[in-house]
Amino acid sequence: MATFVRPRVNAWCDQKKLQSEAAEHRSLGVGKRTSSLPLLGTCERDEALPSSRGQDELRSDSASADPVLLRGIFAIGKQSCDVVLSARKLSWSPIQPEIPGDVLRTEFQHKEEFVELKDIFAIKLKRRRSVGQQNEGTLLGITIFICLRKGKNKLKDSTINLNNISEEHCNSWFRQIKDILNGFPNRPKSLKIIINPHSHKKEARQIYSEQVEPLFKLANIQTDVTLTEYKGHALSLLKECQLQEYDGLVCVGGDGSTSEVVHGLLLRAQIDAGRDTDSTFMPVRAQLPVGIISAGSTNILAYSLHGTKHPVTAALHIIMGHLQPVDVLTFSSHNRLLRFGFSSMFGFGGRALALAEKHRWMPSSQRREFAIIKTLANLKPEDFELLFLPINCFQAGSQRGSRKEKKEMIEEYVYQDQWQITNGHFLNISIMAIPCLCSVAPRGLAPNISLIFPLLRPILLKK
Ligand SMILES: Nc1ncnc2c1ncn2[C@@H]1O[C@H](COP(=O)(O)OP(=O)(O)OP(=O)(O)O)[C@@H](O)[C@H]1O
Incomplete structure (x- = not known):
C-alpha cells in the first residue's frame, strides 16, 4: 500500500508566471494571462519592452512613492545622459542642447528609459588594464547586469554601461546600488551545488561551468560544488552536511x-525536527530552497517549474530569488516512509519506468521506447484500491456566480475531508503533484495542476 501526505519544498522558479497561471486556474480559464517580468523600459529594445503599463505606472509612482536617491551624468552608448537612481528604478534620458523653437528635439530630450532595480542582479566597476599595468586599472564607469525576459518563458542576462571616469562619482553610485541589491530578500549568497556528471549525455559539468557558474560569480554567490560519484551519493551527502552554511x-x-536531492533534503528536515519516519508523521518543510539546472533526458521538473529547460533561465531565477513553495508527495508503506517525490506511476507506467532504469546502458530515447514496447507487450490490468479527496474544477466552474464565489467553491471542496474509494482492475495509475511538463507533453501529463494552486492529480487508466 502507498499513502501520500504532502510536505513542501521551496524551489527557485518563475513565480510570476506561476501566479498568473494559478489566477487562470482559479478563474477557471476566464482570466487573462498576464506574464509579468517587465524588465528594461526602453523604446529601442523590443525584446525587453514592458507593456505600456510599466512605463506609465512607474512614472506616476516616481512623483509620489519613489524618492530620488542619486542624480548624475553618465555616458550611455554615445549619448551623455541625465541618470536618476530612485528607490525603485534606474532611469536615464539623453542630454541635448536646447535650441529655441526646436519642438522635436525638446520632446526627444524627455524620452526616458529605465530599468527596475528588482531586475538588476549585479553591479561592477568597469576598468581597463593595459598589459603589464600593476594597479587595478583605469576606471571607465559602472556596468549593471540585468535580467531580461526572452520570449514566453526564458530569461537572459544583459548589461548597461554607465560611463564616467570619476572614481568618487562611480564609487558612490556603486555603493548605493550594491546596498539596494543586498537588501533584496531570497537572493542567495552561498549555494551548495550538486552535479551528476553522468546525467543523460554527461554534459552536466559543462552546462554548469559554461552557462551557470559565470552568472553565480557575477552575482557574488559563493559556491561549494560536489560531483556525485554514485547513485545515492547526494542522499548520503545531505544526511551529513552542514546545511546552515x-x-x-x-x-x-x-x-x-533532482528527486534524490529533494528526497535527501526533506529526509534531513524530518530527522532534524525529530520526526519518526518509521511511523505516521506530519512532515516538516525542507530547510533550504532547491534550484534545478536541467541536464537530464526528460527534465520534467525543470519544465514544470520554469516552462523551459534553459539553464540560464534557471540560474537567473535562482540569482534573483524567485521563490515558490512546491508540493512534494510522501510515499509510505505500512506507515513507513519510502520516499519523498513529485510523482509516481503504478501499473503500466511504473513497470515501463522500472524496466528503462534497468537498461541505463542504452541511449535514453532508445531505452524509453524499448521499455514502453516491452511493457505494452505484457500489458495486463492490476488490482488497485484508491482512496482520494475529490475535486471537480469544471463542475464548479460551470455553475453560475462571480469569480470570487467560484474560487471559494473550489477551495472549500479541496479542503473537504470526505475520502472516496475506488476499487478495480487498472492498467495504470499515475499520481502527480506537479503538471509534469516535458518536450513530448508540452501541456503536461497533468495539465490541470498548477504549482501554486496544488491538487493531487490521480490519472486512472481502466481496462
Ligand atoms: N556518479 C553517478 N553515477 C551513476 N549514477 C548516478 C551518479 N550520480 C547520480 N546518479 C544517479 O543517476 C540517476 C539518473 O540521473 P539523472 O536523473 O541526473 O539523469 P538522466 O540520465 O537524464 O536520467 P532521467 O531519466 O532521470 O532524467 C539518478 O537516479 C542519480 O541518483
Whole structure:
C-alpha cells in the first residue's frame, strides 16, 4: 500500500508566471494571462519592452512613492545622459542642447528609459588594464547586469554601461546600488551545488561551468560544488552536511538526480525536527530552497517549474530569488516512509519506468521506447484500491456566480475531508503533484495542476 501526505519544498522558479497561471486556474480559464517580468523600459529594445503599463505606472509612482536617491551624468552608448537612481528604478534620458523653437528635439530630450532595480542582479566597476599595468586599472564607469525576459518563458542576462571616469562619482553610485541589491530578500549568497556528471549525455559539468557558474560569480554567490560519484551519493551527502552554511541547494542533472536531492533534503528536515519516519508523521518543510539546472533526458521538473529547460533561465531565477513553495508527495508503506517525490506511476507506467532504469546502458530515447514496447507487450490490468479527496474544477466552474464565489467553491471542496474509494482492475495509475511538463507533453501529463494552486492529480487508466 502507498499513502501520500504532502510536505513542501521551496524551489527557485518563475513565480510570476506561476501566479498568473494559478489566477487562470482559479478563474477557471476566464482570466487573462498576464506574464509579468517587465524588465528594461526602453523604446529601442523590443525584446525587453514592458507593456505600456510599466512605463506609465512607474512614472506616476516616481512623483509620489519613489524618492530620488542619486542624480548624475553618465555616458550611455554615445549619448551623455541625465541618470536618476530612485528607490525603485534606474532611469536615464539623453542630454541635448536646447535650441529655441526646436519642438522635436525638446520632446526627444524627455524620452526616458529605465530599468527596475528588482531586475538588476549585479553591479561592477568597469576598468581597463593595459598589459603589464600593476594597479587595478583605469576606471571607465559602472556596468549593471540585468535580467531580461526572452520570449514566453526564458530569461537572459544583459548589461548597461554607465560611463564616467570619476572614481568618487562611480564609487558612490556603486555603493548605493550594491546596498539596494543586498537588501533584496531570497537572493542567495552561498549555494551548495550538486552535479551528476553522468546525467543523460554527461554534459552536466559543462552546462554548469559554461552557462551557470559565470552568472553565480557575477552575482557574488559563493559556491561549494560536489560531483556525485554514485547513485545515492547526494542522499548520503545531505544526511551529513552542514546545511546552515548555505542559502540554497542547486542540483545540476536530470529528474532522477533532482528527486534524490529533494528526497535527501526533506529526509534531513524530518530527522532534524525529530520526526519518526518509521511511523505516521506530519512532515516538516525542507530547510533550504532547491534550484534545478536541467541536464537530464526528460527534465520534467525543470519544465514544470520554469516552462523551459534553459539553464540560464534557471540560474537567473535562482540569482534573483524567485521563490515558490512546491508540493512534494510522501510515499509510505505500512506507515513507513519510502520516499519523498513529485510523482509516481503504478501499473503500466511504473513497470515501463522500472524496466528503462534497468537498461541505463542504452541511449535514453532508445531505452524509453524499448521499455514502453516491452511493457505494452505484457500489458495486463492490476488490482488497485484508491482512496482520494475529490475535486471537480469544471463542475464548479460551470455553475453560475462571480469569480470570487467560484474560487471559494473550489477551495472549500479541496479542503473537504470526505475520502472516496475506488476499487478495480487498472492498467495504470499515475499520481502527480506537479503538471509534469516535458518536450513530448508540452501541456503536461497533468495539465490541470498548477504549482501554486496544488491538487493531487490521480490519472486512472481502466481496462
Ligand atoms: N556518479 C553517478 N553515477 C551513476 N549514477 C548516478 C551518479 N550520480 C547520480 N546518479 C544517479 O543517476 C540517476 C539518473 O540521473 P539523472 O536523473 O541526473 O539523469 P538522466 O540520465 O537524464 O536520467 P532521467 O531519466 O532521470 O532524467 C539518478 O537516479 C542519480 O541518483
